[in-house]
Amino acid sequence: MSDFNDLPAHVWxxxxxxxxxxxxxxxxxxxxxIADEYGTPVMVIDEDDFxxxxxxxxxxxxxxxxxxxxxKSMLTRTIARWVDEEGLSIDVASEFELGIALRxxxxxxxxxxxxxxxxxxxxQDCVEYGVGHVxxxxxxxxxTLDMIARSRxxxxxxxxxVKPGVEAHTNEMIATAHEDQKFGFSLAAGSAWEAARACIxxxxxxxxxxxxxxxxxxxxxEGFSLAAERVLELYARIHNELGVTLPELDLGGGYGxxxxxxxxPLDVATVAHDLLTAVDKTAAELGIESPAVLVExxxxxxxxxxxxxxxxxxIKDTVIGDGxxxxxxxxxxxxxxxxxxxxxxxxxxxxxxxxxxxxxxEATRTRxxxxxxxxxxxxxxxxxxxDDVVAGDLFAMAGTGAYSYSMSSNYNAFPKIPVVVVRAxxxxxxxxxxxxxxxxxxxx
Amino acid sequence: MSDFNDLPAHVWxxxxxxxxxxxxxxxxxxxxxIADEYGTPVMVIDEDDFxxxxxxxxxxxxxxxxxxxxxKSMLTRTIARWVDEEGLSIDVASEFELGIALRxxxxxxxxxxxxxxxxxxxxQDCVEYGVGHVxxxxxxxxxTLDMIARSRxxxxxxxxxVKPGVEAHTNEMIATAHEDQKFGFSLAAGSAWEAARACIxxxxxxxxxxxxxxxxxxxxxEGFSLAAERVLELYARIHNELGVTLPELDLGGGYGxxxxxxxxPLDVATVAHDLLTAVDKTAAELGIESPAVLVExxxxxxxxxxxxxxxxxxIKDTVIGDGxxxxxxxxxxxxxxxxxxxxxxxxxxxxxxxxxxxxxxEATRTRxxxxxxxxxxxxxxxxxxxDDVVAGDLFAMAGTGAYSYSMSSNYNAFPKIPVVVVRAxxxxxxxxxxxxxxxxxxxx
Numbered sequence: 001m002s003d004f005n006d007l008p009a010h011v012w013x014x015x016x017x018x019x020x021x022x023x024x025x026x027x028x029x030x031x032x033x034i035a036d037e038y039g040t041p042v043m044v045i046d047e048d049d050f051x052x053x054x055x056x057x058x059x060x061x062x063x064x065x066x067x068x069x070x071x072k073s074m075l076t077r078t079i080a081r082w083v084d085e086e087g088l089s090i091d092v093a094s095e096f097e098l099g100i101a102l103r104x105x106x107x108x109x110x111x112x113x114x115x116x117x118x119x120x121x122x123x124q125d126c127v128e129y130g131v132g133h134v135x136x137x138x139x140x141x142x143x144t145l146d147m148i149a150r151s152r153x154x155x156x157x158x159x160x161x162v163k164p165g166v167e168a169h170t171n172e173m174i175a176t177a178h179e180d181q182k183f184g185f186s187l188a189a190g191s192a193w194e195a196a197r198a199c200i201x202x203x204x205x206x207x208x209x210x211x212x213x214x215x216x217x218x219x220x221x222e223g224f225s226l227a228a229e230r231v232l233e234l235y236a237r238i239h240n241e242l243g244v245t246l247p248e249l250d251l252g253g254g255y256g257x258x259x260x261x262x263x264x265p266l267d268v269a270t271v272a273h274d275l276l277t278a279v280d281k282t283a284a285e286l287g288i289e290s291p292a293v294l295v296e297x298x299x300x301x302x303x304x305x306x307x308x309x310x311x312x313x314x315i316k317d318t319v320i321g322d323g324x325x326x327x328x329x330x331x332x333x334x335x336x337x338x339x340x341x342x343x344x345x346x347x348x349x350x351x352x353x354x355x356x357x358x359x360x361x362e363a364t365r366t367r368x369x370x371x372x373x374x375x376x377x378x379x380x381x382x383x384x385x386x387d388d389v390v391a392g393d394l395f396a397m398a399g400t401g402a403y404s405y406s407m408s409s410n411y412n413a414f415p416k417i418p419v420v421v422v423r424a425x426x427x428x429x430x431x432x433x434x435x436x437x438x439x440x441x442x443x444x
Numbered sequence: 445m446s447d448f449n450d451l452p453a454h455v456w457x458x459x460x461x462x463x464x465x466x467x468x469x470x471x472x473x474x475x476x477x478i479a480d481e482y483g484t485p486v487m488v489i490d491e492d493d494f495x496x497x498x499x500x501x502x503x504x505x506x507x508x509x510x511x512x513x514x515x516k517s518m519l520t521r522t523i524a525r526w527v528d529e530e531g532l533s534i535d536v537a538s539e540f541e542l543g544i545a546l547r548x549x550x551x552x553x554x555x556x557x558x559x560x561x562x563x564x565x566x567x568q569d570c571v572e573y574g575v576g577h578v579x580x581x582x583x584x585x586x587x588t589l590d591m592i593a594r595s596r597x598x599x600x601x602x603x604x605x606v607k608p609g610v611e612a613h614t615n616e617m618i619a620t621a622h623e624d625q626k627f628g629f630s631l632a633a634g635s636a637w638e639a640a641r642a643c644i645x646x647x648x649x650x651x652x653x654x655x656x657x658x659x660x661x662x663x664x665x666e667g668f669s670l671a672a673e674r675v676l677e678l679y680a681r682i683h684n685e686l687g688v689t690l691p692e693l694d695l696g697g698g699y700g701x702x703x704x705x706x707x708x709p710l711d712v713a714t715v716a717h718d719l720l721t722a723v724d725k726t727a728a729e730l731g732i733e734s735p736a737v738l739v740e741x742x743x744x745x746x747x748x749x750x751x752x753x754x755x756x757x758x759i760k761d762t763v764i765g766d767g768x769x770x771x772x773x774x775x776x777x778x779x780x781x782x783x784x785x786x787x788x789x790x791x792x793x794x795x796x797x798x799x800x801x802x803x804x805x806e807a808t809r810t811r812x813x814x815x816x817x818x819x820x821x822x823x824x825x826x827x828x829x830x831d832d833v834v835a836g837d838l839f840a841m842a843g844t845g846a847y848s849y850s851m852s853s854n855y856n857a858f859p860k861i862p863v864v865v866v867r868a869x870x871x872x873x874x875x876x877x878x879x880x881x882x883x884x885x886x887x888x
Contacts, residue, residue, distance in 0.1 A: 072817050096880050099880045100883065114817055115815060116817075117757040118815075119757075141758065179762070182813045182819060183819060313563075314581065314582040316582050334563060341785070369560070371561040372516075373560075374516075406853075409785070409850075409851050409852055410850070413515075413543075416886065430888055431887055441882075442875045442878065442882075443521055443874065
């Protein structure tokens with residue numbers, strides 16, 4: 001069994017380390033110092049970790065423009081600037097995400113717009129500001145977008161979102177003709193073909209490719225390759241029947257990360273190599289040109305860069321059964337489902353460590369819970385925390401850079417937590433902590 | 445089968461009605477008018493519905509002071525004022541909820557403070573402002589609170605939260621000696637007795653009662669009565685061994701409401717009568733005085749008062765199986781898991797209707813989904829929506845007054861939605877819609 005004081009390198013930020021005095025640093029900054037200055041809970045983002053993962057992805061996929069950072073995982077103007085500086089493209093799924101990216105001077109032509117139900121305003125903004133791709137999702141949207149582009153005398157580049165009939169189910173890829181979800185046009189039922197034809201016919205749209213998405217937390221190329229094969233058949237049909245060669249293929253997101261020590265993160269280079277090889281091979285078999293492959297990682301870029309630092313409060317041992325040792329320790333921290341809803345929402349697992357000092361007690365069956373007035377407010381369902389944890393200890397959770405801040409709420413009127421960036425020994429605030437005044441400012 | 449245009453009276457606000465032209469009004473205000481003025485999504489709160497439920501509870505439990513509105517279900521200064529004007533008490537579970545209530549001039553002595561991990565700041569504020577009750581939840585908190593009260597030369601009234609060993613499991617009450625959750629002191633393991641003794645011994649605390657909570661969405665008195673019986677045994681022991689008579693018994697929240705037509709709401713008067721009778725009977729059997737019974741409804745007051753009005757966007761029919769008719773219609777609306785996470789988080793069911801006109805199509809297997817970039821973004825998993833629904837229709841969900849705004853997020857950078865109050869034909873804004881500027885204001 002590994003020492004609880006170790007920080008599994010594949011889970012924690014690349015620049016996380018534990019000092020000789022037991023304090024954990026990220027990019028050379030002790031988390032205890034950040035907790036002192038900004039209070040807890042606080043999220044700390046390792047800028048170099050974030051940027052290095054951008055670069056890994058860009059290298060693996062033949063250039064940053066092929067890699068679309070999913071802004072829904074975490075977006076501020078600072079993050080949009082990092083993504084821009086690393087040369088990546090960016091995905092947005094609302095006029096609001098688009099607005100934040102544009103206010104960071106993100107180049108519109110490297111923006112892709114997503115959504116099953118884009119508002120008219122969103123579509124108008126896309127055309128107005130000249131976003132690089134709009135991924136169309138239903139027939140009425142094709143008409144609306146064409147009309148908007150015509151009224152502005154522009155040609156809007158689009159992709160058609162298709163349901164590839166491949167779904168990620170935990171560790172297994174399921175191939176199916178049906179996909180019972182809200183996104184996209186069906187390959188099997190022929191609506192993807194119809195949508196592609198409609199885009200090609202539309203005077204003010206330019207169809208540049210098809211888009212598919214097979215799920216999240218995927219760890220190998222199998223599912224992506226299977227989806228690519230199915231989608232490329234439609235490329236061949238479009239080529240053969242309509243004489244149109246689609247230059248791009250967007251295989252969506254889903255690149256898995258390790259949230260806990262026993263998970264292994266996706267190997268970006270290997271998956272990319274396998275995937276690109278499969279696409280080339282299939283395209284050759286179909287007698288078509290191999291399209292440029294686009295991918296949309298969010299979690300795999302922002303996730304591992306972030307850690308959330310909490311203070312430990314109430315500690316309680318609870319009898320949970322009749323046998324000897326049928327107890328569970330509840331360790332409360334000063335945040336919870338408001339700053340990270342993923343455990344409650346998805347049953348998501350996380351790694352957590354005491355980061356202000358070494359622990360040397362006995363590993364104890366422990367549940368890390370938040371401070372909300374709800375028994376489902378659990379952050380880590382079970383962890384073998386050493387029994388010498390005490391109130392006031394700093395407890396950090398790794399892998400919180402994606403989908404925690406972006407999905408955070410103000411449940412129990414908890415303010416959104418501050419986010420700081422660390423790099424080369426320096427701390428820069430990115431988001432301040434909310435206050436009750438921020439809530440009251442919304443009151444009419 | 446009921447006409448889809450009907451509004452089940454036990455689910456919709458008391459002042460909801462459908463006009464002859466098919467438009468639904470609440471308190472005489474057409475929802476279409478509100479949608480026009482405030483945009484969609486928008487939440488509409490029927491003030492008289494909210495207030496009338498306060499009064500029903502107050503009448504059933506011998507006065508408003510015995511009824512503690514759970515602010516976590518929905519809290520603004522306006523709501524705190526309504527609760528105050530109706531004479532109810534209020535529960536808060538953070539210094540932030542307390543701050544909002546106090547800024548509405550809510551009398552501190554009718555505030556009860558809850559939480560498994562109250563911050564020092566929260567406890568200090570409680571003592572400082574003189575909240576009526578602090579419900580203590582773990583041993584260290586008793587010491588801390590006593591110390592804070594001593595330093596300010598005050599006596600703080602407290603209750604001890606106990607685990608009654610009764611849990612609500614859907615429609616069944618489970619009695620158990622164990623409770624594997626974070627709240628309270630165990631009756632069975634003796635820690636509740638120890639906590640009560642500690643509070644009685646503490647010089648600056650005054651123990652006034654015990655508190656228990658058996659779950660949520662409870663529809664009869666059975667579980668409450670069973671919990672009361674168990675807890676009253678500790679009242680008797682405290683009376684007999686320590687000579688202390690505890691004047692109050694807090695049975696927590698959990699009063700169920702009907703979210704869908706086939707559910708029946710809890711009958712407040714009947715449950716109260718059964719419960720108070722059971723408490724009196726048990727107290728008599730134990731030879732102790734019957735304590736005043738306090739209850740903590742949140743959902744049962746704010747829930748039915750609120751409806752959320754969306755605009756219908758993309759409509760898509762999807763093949764989900766091989767048989768004839770194995771299709772599902774996906775109807776997208778312009779909100780989703782950001783403004784109401786309960787369906788995604790708890791699998792919660794809701795009733796929804798088209799509220800801008802009559803529908804007369806054939807009932808069709810339909811899923812109402814939001815606009816977020818996530819396939820789990822479902823608002824109503826299955827509803828038999830008439831097939832003449834079209835884009836632009838107004839679709840409202842009932843029973844959203846509790847735990848939707850208070851748990852709302854900014855996922856996909858969606859702004860929090862506006863909330864308006866309707867009463868006697870008049871609309872008053874309560875919360876304005878957030879904007880991207882509100883997000884940017886948090887950026888450092």
